[in-house]
Amino acid sequence: MKIVLLGYMSSGKSSVGKELAKHLQIQFVDLDHYIETKLQMNISEIFQQKGEIFFRKIENECLKEVLDNSEHENLVLALGGGTPCYYNNMELINQQENTTSFYLKQNIQTLLERLWEEKESRPLISHYQDLFGLEEFIRKHLFERQFFYLQAKHIVEVSNLNMTQIIETINLKMNNK
Numbered sequence: 061m062k063i064v065l066l067g068y069m070s071s072g073k074s075s076v077g078k079e080l081a082k083h084l085q086i087q088f089v090d091l092d093h094y095i096e097t098k099l100q101m102n103i104s105e106i107f108q109q110k111g112e113i114f115f116r117k118i119e120n121e122c123l124k125e126v127l128d129n130s131e132h133e134n135l136v137l138a139l140g141g142g143t144p145c146y147y148n149n150m151e152l153i154n155q156q157e158n159t160t161s162f163y164l165k166q167n168i169q170t171l172l173e174r175l176w177e178e179k180e181s182r183p184l185i186s187h188y189q190d191l192f193g194l195e196e197f198i199r200k201h202l203f204e205r206q207f208f209y210l211q212a213k214h215i216v217e218v219s220n221l222n223m224t225q226i227i228e229t230i231n232l233k234m235n236n237k
């Protein structure tokens with residue numbers, strides 16, 4: 061079984077993915093980390109030196125590579141926040157056999173607090189100098205992206221859940237289907 065986690069920046073995809081894979085004792089791949097290893101550059105360097113269009117192309121290629129790799133039969137895959145919104149990435153995920161997807165739906169306030177603390181590592185928002193500007197961006201961006209996120213097979217409202225509860229909820233939803 062392949063489990064794909066998607067959602068907005070800082071919704072918890074990478075952290076939940078790592079814990080979920082540990083819990084299920086299966087392999088974990090973080091798509092951003094996979095790209096960084098492949099290119100020997102971090103995400104910020106890729107955006108700065110190669111641009112976002114290049115990043116989206118590599119992201120699409122790496123997604124296909126991970127999904128098609130027969131060594132990754134059982135896998136938790138954490139996407140980047142933008143992965144579902146480019147190319148036919150959601151179609152690739154939803155058409156993949158033995159694969160299910162979860163949208164980690166987080167509230168704006170938590171996203172804002174986390175992203176304000178961690179904006180330096182995220183090139184799309186690193187230039188924001190005030191909270192109001194960042195909040196306005198997140199609201200508009202999430203509104204645009206939600207269309208793609210809602211194509212996930214399952215939605216997990218993570219706002220009021222701790223890590224253990226998120227993992228429990230994912231397991232429950234997976235076993236009911």
Ligand SMILES: Nc1ncnc2c1ncn2[C@@H]1O[C@H](COP(=O)(O)OP(=O)(O)O)[C@@H](O)[C@H]1O
Nearest residue numbers: 068069070071072073074075076174221222223
């Ligand atoms: N369930 C959680 N409870 C508290 N903090 C969390 C939780 N999930 C993620 N975080 C924190 O939120 C930040 C963003 O998480 P991360 O996993 O990097 O999100 P994403 O991969 O979706 O961008 C990190 O600082 C992480 O420690």
Ligand SMILES: O=C(O)C1=C[C@@H](OP(=O)(O)O)[C@@H](O)[C@H](O)C1
Nearest residue numbers: 068069070092140141142182183
């Ligand atoms: O939302 C996005 O477009 C991005 C999200 C990031 O991943 P996280 O969602 O893990 O921060 C990373 O892929 C890149 O900075 C672009």
Ligand SMILES: [Mg+2]
Nearest residue numbers: 073074092140
């Ligand atoms: Mg991440």
